[in-house]
Amino acid sequence: MKILDATFLIDYLNGEQTAVEYLKVNRDEEFVIPLPAYAEAVVGEGNKPKGSDIDGVRNALNWGDVYTTEERHAVVGAEIADEIGAGGPYIDGCDALVAAVGRELDAPVVSDDRDLTHPETKKVIDVEEYR
Numbered sequence: 346m347k348i349l350d351a352t353f354l355i356d357y358l359n360g361e362q363t364a365v366e367y368l369k370v371n372r373d374e375e376f377v378i379p380l381p382a383y384a385e386a387v388v389g390e391g392n393k394p395k396g397s398d399i400d401g402v403r404n405a406l407n408w409g410d411v412y413t414t415e416e417r418h419a420v421v422g423a424e425i426a427d428e429i430g431a432g433g434p435y436i437d438g439c440d441a442l443v444a445a446v447g448r449e450l451d452a453p454v455v456s457d458d459r460d461l462t463h464p465e466t467k468k469v470i471d472v473e474e475y476r
Contacts, residue, residue: 346375346452349409350443351385353455353475354378358386358405367455367475368408378409379418379446381439412450414442421445425469433465444470 357364368376383406390402422441425448429436436444440461447454453471456462462474 346377346450347371347473348377348379348443348447348450348452348454349382350379350454350456350458350461351382351439352458354382354386354406355389356457356475358390358402363457363476376409377412377446377450377452378406379412379443380414381442383409383411385439412446414446418442418445418449421448428469429463429465434460434463436460436466447471 353364353367357368386406387399387402390397390399419438419442422436422438422445425444426436426441437460440458443454443456444461444466447470453473454461455473455475457474457476460466461470461472466472
């Protein structure tokens with residue numbers, strides 16, 4: 346099982362070869378998409394200035410299981426941010442929720458986000474880089 350963050354989803358939707366290849370190489374894995382990451386990808390499509398294809402994005406991501414986050418994930422995300430501490434990066438709400446899902450499901454977060462791939466973050470959660 347792998348947890349996908351918003352950077353992965355956006356790169357995949359944009360045809361970024363590293364993301365596309367990662368899925369091919371790991372095709373036997375179960376992919377979990379935390380709701381905040383899914384929202385970033387879908388809402389990002391809705392915000393495009395020259396029209397959007399929201400249903401197309403939804404269909405393009407239908408191979409992943411969208412995982413609903415709850416209050417407990419916010420608390421775990423805050424604990425993860427606290428564990429990273431002052432020497433590490435600032436973890437925003439979306440990244441914290443994605444990290445919390447990874448911790449809850451005991452699965453690596455797949456990302457290219459500098460805050461999640463930061464060495465101090467990797468001391469606290471399992472992160473796999475796809476680039």
